[in-house]
Amino acid sequence: MKFTVLSTSLDPESRSAWLCTLAAAQLRAQGHEVTFLDLRTDPLPPFDNVQGAGGCYDHPNAARYHAAVAGADGVFLGVPVYNWGLGSGAKALVELTGSSDEARGLHGAWFDRPVTFLVSGGLDHGYLSHGAFAFGLMVDFRCVVNPHFVYATSAHWDAPGVPGEWLRARLARTVDRGVDLSARLAGRDYASAWEL
Numbered sequence: 001m002k003f004t005v006l007s008t009s010l011d012p013e014s015r016s017a018w019l020c021t022l023a024a025a026q027l028r029a030q031g032h033e034v035t036f037l038d039l040r041t042d043p044l045p046p047f048d049n050v051q052g053a054g055g056c057y058d059h060p061n062a063a064r065y066h067a068a069v070a071g072a073d074g075v076f077l078g079v080p081v082y083n084w085g086l087g088s089g090a091k092a093l094v095e096l097t098g099s100s101d102e103a104r105g106l107h108g109a110w111f112d113r114p115v116t117f118l119v120s121g122g123l124d125h126g127y128l129s130h131g132a133f134a135f136g137l138m139v140d141f142r143c144v145v146n147p148h149f150v151y152a153t154s155a156h157w158d159a160p161g162v163p164g165e166w167l168r169a170r171l172a173r174t175v176d177r178g179v180d181l182s183a184r185l186a187g188r189d190y191a192s193a194w195e196l
Helices: 015-029 062-070 088-098 131-141 165-185
Strands: 002-007 033-038 074-082 114-120 150-152 157-159
Touching (some): 002 062, 015 033, 015 074, 015 150, 062 088, 074 165
Parallel strands (some): 002 074, 074 114, 114 150
């Protein structure tokens, strides 16, 4: 199967990026095709919805991210939590790849995608901080959000990029269930579109 792993943090020492790296490695080890994109090395512009010359759609990475999401059997979305919500990189990513640019024949890339969240937060009680964002994906794009997700704080890492025992097991299980969900939804005979 084809999976896209998206790291949306801009932090040089991003823990959500570590989650993405580990998830991508697990998917590859299982024989899946993986596209890994990281906003730190493959940046996107702020979303301005300008469809003419010089607008956000002209950015060299815009089409790359759009194709990576639209062509995936499932998406693993690595996100940091700040101030009880997700970092701005995730929102800008979905705004750009979720919108439609009729002049270029683009249709929102997120429609019907199974999405698994890999969340990094500072405090344990921020556990559901990605909920509003996930709800937006479900309502706007009919994404199927995996109810199994990772929420990890700094306490769950033994060293930079080295998960503790609990996190290692949670991440492995979450990735496996993301694959299972994507496999069960593959081959659907419908495609969602914008609607009220």
